[in-house]
Amino acid sequence: MASRMSQTRPIAAIVLAAGKGTRMKSTRHKVLHEIAGRSMIEHLLASVEELAPERLVAVVGEAREQLHEALGERVRFAVQDPQLGTGHAVQQAAEALAGFDGDVLVLYGDVPFVRADTMRRMIDRLNEPDAPAAVVLGFEPDDALRYGRVIAQQGRILKMVEWKDASEEERACTLCNSGLLAARSQDLFALLDRVSNKNAQAEYYLPDIVNIAIADGQSCAVVTGESADEVAGINSRAELALAERQWQDLRREEAMAEGVTLRAPETVFFSYDTQLAADVVVEQNVVFGPGVSVASGATIRAFSHLEGASVGEGCEVGPYARLRPGAVLEKGSKVGNFVEIKKATMGEGAKANHLSYIGDATVGARANIGAGTITCNYDGYFKHRTVIGPGAFIGSNSALIAPVTIGADAIVGAGSAVSRDVADGELRMVRAEQLVKPGWADRFHDAMKRKKAETKK
Structure with a gap:
């Protein structure tokens, strides 16, 4: 039933690609660096296109002319300037998605290996009977490091928290936030309008829409990816x-x-x-x-x-x-x-x-x-x-x-x-006629040997 429902609703994808990529130390835009002969963003778009999205939006910042040249008219572009966090980045896509009534995937241009099947699972979960306001893609790495945490029970999210803002108990949770998210278009931008930047980084975090929705009494769900490699970001x-x-x-x-x-x-x-x-x-x-x-x-x-x-x-x-x-x-x-x-x-x-x-x-x-x-x-x-x-x-x-x-x-x-x-x-046969001079080589060698001997005297 979930699959049938998701197939009847149009899909849009927002690809965040406004980061400066300073750790890459390159004049080339970070997401245009290649893996196996194909740029990061092209790997991602190949998976997205399996879902036949109605709209594709790339949120760009510095070096955006490179992305315009690489992607051409395949996507719509939105500009994030200045860069005030992931929530702020997604907000910049609102105009490009004006009039769109469907499901929206939020993806990252430097997270290239998310499979189409994983994206479908997120969309399908969004359209299940309990109709969560948002679906987050979680993962469980060998070392949770400084990733944001997803506090959940039986697939239902209780709280999203960034590592810098998390308590020691919350940091002990091993379910991490990949940053990828799915939501209905009308919910996504309405929730983003209510996100504040009162946090350690003074940024507008995309995951905060989950906390806002939960505070409103809505449910939000987490789907776990098959491996941490699928959602690995590339920054250097x-x-x-x-x-x-x-x-x-x-x-x-x-x-x-x-x-x-x-x-x-x-x-x-x-x-x-x-x-x-x-x-x-x-x-x-x-x-x-x-x-x-x-x-x-x-x-x-x-x-x-x-x-x-x-x-x-x-x-x-x-x-x-x-x-x-x-x-x-x-x-x-x-x-x-x-x-x-x-x-x-x-x-x-x-x-x-x-x-x-x-x-x-x-x-x-x-x-x-x-x-x-x-x-x-x-x-x-x-x-x-x-x-x-x-x-x-x-x-x-x-x-x-x-x-x-x-x-x-x-x-x-x-x-x-x-x-x-x-x-x-x-x-x-196209060859010059061979010229033969009997004894010439012997005479040449004798003459050169005498000349060499004279130079040593």
Whole structure:
């Protein structure tokens, strides 16, 4: 019943992102720092968007132009200036939510890993028959430290208190306030208007709306998150690194549970959208940048870096290979050591085994690219494409000067610099005639040895 009720009411989300982030010591806005190739706030918004919110509001302060640029028209913006606490921050969203009649989630841009399921639980609890005025997301960390406390019995809140204002008995409570909250829009702003700043920090605290509602005789509820990691805030580079490590550890476990072999899991790094099919093998020290998918049976060998690439079934990559955005490896193709592929397709069964650069190119099925081959795709102003036909053989140390087409089953002799199209089945060798001077090297060595001896006299 609760789920049906929550689905019939519109949802809005307020994301607080006005903090100065001074501990990050960066000119970049704190919530734009990345974890697994995605900014903190984008991690959060991805979860929020699973709830299909009717409105999204970001409350911003300093460096807000960075958030305007990053988020564009996806959200409405409200400005908090000066910054007088979390309650004051939420109040700034009132205009952006004018006319909205539904349920509101209050979230934090530097708390990126709150799951969509957790948000749904908060909304569902808000819509249960006892209709609490507010629902708080609580958590129980290993060490409660200086977190605000939620004093509750059987899920019903008796009191919310900040650590600085808490008694010793209240500090002994282990249920802590994550800061996340859900309330009906009409209740939220009416309660905020009654919050005062008579506390140790002289700030307007968002949790005080719970105490006000309770004093009015209304009930308020707490929902407990599954883990403290889900509601961990990120305020420094050290905390950012810890969040990255925790995210990577979880993703590695998921990958192996899904049938992926990781030879040395702790050395493999994923991005937020990495897709690996079952029976993929990943060796040690592999980095997946954003936009990578790897099909079943593929092997990614050690020390390879992939970004924006699609690796087909049964392919082999590396060791020491680099796949850049736009790289597509079709079934059974192979990219070997010290090979770089950019915006190029390797056809089924094609091979570039070592020491090559293939950029802005199409390589046909079963074609073989010899060691040291490069596609010369840039003339200083524009990029040009190279097309290599199926079954073609490109000899070692060749330069294919784009735009150029190498026909099906054609052969390019080693050491060639090809600037004109090669027809199907043709042999093309572009080499200077070898010059032979018998005895020249011997005479040269003799002369230089005599000259060196004379300089020592």
